[in-house]
Amino acid sequence: MLRIEHLTKKYGDLKAVDDLSLEIKSGEIYGFIGPNGAGKTTTLKSVTGILDFDEGEIFIDGKSIKENPLECKKIFAYIPDNPDLYAFMTGIRYLNFVADIFGVSVEKRNEAIDKYADIFGLTGDLKSPISSYSHGMKQKLALISAWLHSPRLIIMDEPFVGLDPKASHTVKEMMRDVCNEGGAIFFSTHVLEVAEKLCDKIAIIMNGKLIRSGTMEEVKGDESLEDVFLQLAD
């Protein structure tokens, strides 16, 4: 579903991501962990075409993000760590905007909005301006917009930040559902307990370099993910 080959991204002389390669297959929830400034967000932004990169290639469903950005973007949805949304729109207008861009039919969008807004308890706020939303509400709206067009790959940067426990639980279930239906999830997180319980595979990045990756067992063995991470960080 997603193949990253020798990705390198520089900011001036600094290599934010250095020769990183990963492959995420259908049905996998792939966790991406690392300390602050390790290169997680840069990698995710490169994957989504938000950031141009210096070397390497990224393929989504076999298509290059550099060569076919629009085709790739039809396949995935992206949720950033801090979802700055259009403050001048209402929640429902934003969802309709995203649905229009992806060409989602009225029936399908109504069904999805009803379902996910209800799950997240956001139905009553959909007609309110986004400027009046709390961080958690914006995060929920971004999640609904991501799920709106049934993407096969969902890329998320710290998706659980700002969510209440119930919403976090819901998101985990939704992530699993995507994978059960043949999709894939690639997400970064600092919450190692969540990563340990949720992910099928994990990658640890430090100073832009991929330190370890594989199935949860391959990465952590008999230890906890936290212990492994702390040992590597030292």
Place this chain on the structure above:
Amino acid sequence: MIRILMGKELSEFLSPILVNRKTGKPRSKGAIAGVALLFLLIAVSSAASIFFLAMFFADVLVRVGLTWLYFAMMGAIALFLGVILNVFATYNALFVAKDNDMLISMPIRPSQILVARMVSLYLLALLITVLVWFPALIQYWIIAEPTAVSVVFCIIMTFVISGLILVLSCLLGWLVGLVMSKVRSKALITTVLYLLLFGLYYVIYFRMNSILQSFAANVGAVETAMSGKLNPLYIMGRAAGGDIINMLIFTLSTAALLAICIFIMSKTFIKIATSNKGTKRKEYRPAKNAAHSPSLALLSREAKRFFGTPLYFLNAGLGLLIMLFGSVLLVIKADGISGFFLVMSNQIPWVKETLSVGAAVLVIMILATNAVTAPSISLEGKTLWILKSLPVSTRSVLNAKIKLHIILNYVPLAVLLLVAGIFLGFDAVDMIFVAALCAVFVPFMALLGIVSGLKHPMMEWTNETVPIKQSAGVAICLFGSWGIAVLIGGLYYLFYVVLSMDFLTARVYLIIWTVIIAFFTIYMKKWTDTKGEKIFAGL
């Protein structure tokens, strides 16, 4: 504590001059000098119009010994302009600053926060006072040969009048804050208040001639009405004229008012700064959702931003309102305006031949105030990730911005030109030539805004004022297009009137400019579709 806060405020106040907003790095000495020179040029051009106003008052008042009334009138003008230009800046700076939560959570008294913020507002007031008061002083000194004492008093008054502007604008800003803290629809209230203030300003501006004539005819009555010893304008006029008692009364009164103002505002500061009335909940009905094409969705997004952001609409759309109000005015005053043109045509031989060029220049000047596209690039700001992660091409995003500008302008432009053609009795063929140039200028302006916005993007802003009012892209677009309007008018005056190039009829001249503008429009579109797209993708 106050010194630390003042330092922060001053660094913010001076940052447009000292720091390059695009790179975030300090400007070089040469760049600082360049920016300062630009500010100076704008200041001098603004002060020039005040100088001529002062000349009128000086002629009417100073020559007959009514010096105090002269200073009272010029002081009143400084107060009016200072308050009207400062009131929203005051409200925003005092009560809706982004660091409110942080400062309120710290062990700082509200009065200290307010006083620190009032320092930069005072400097702003001082700037406006200098632009009005100094031309008035120069005019006075030309006529009256002042003493050293009166020079010193006049200069002291510059600072005191600025203080009074600060007090009045703070009190008005505080009232605006109180109103805002009690209403849900802040955007609507802001738009209405802005329009009221603009309306007041323009009513006085356009009636200035009759106001001055009426003033000159009734100087005696004005003097009697204002010469009460408790009249603040009388005290201000006397103080500036060199009366020490009135100077003390005026200075101490201003200081007392300032103290009262700080006291009142500090009592309600936290309430106003943290007020949130929420929004009225509307019921969501799925049946109302409708599907649109991606291009219409992008256009609708631009329109929603334009009409949903009062500051954007009021700064980039004022020309649209002027065209609509102008059309109504043309209908109401059609006879008077036609008569005026007839008299002018009879008295000045070249007016009739150049009328269509003049009309085109006037309309283009209005169109040039509508910089809808110029701030739209920077306004994407931190939400740019949305467009970049969605399957939409850069070209379709930029085209939506251009389309909105064209749609917004073409409707009132068509109304204005139709009304002018019908009610002012302009020649139909002449009107077609005028309309052609104006019609080409609209997409030109849209693309000029896109190009300047892409060349000077400011994506890292926390206050919408920055990309809308303070960006180089907007300044280049506005001043560039005004420059073109002046060039069109100026060159025709030079060729037709000064150099007597009679073969260059207005129609030929308008066609030439239509072709030139169309050429640059096509060139900028090609640039946008190639280099511009790359710049946008790299933001």
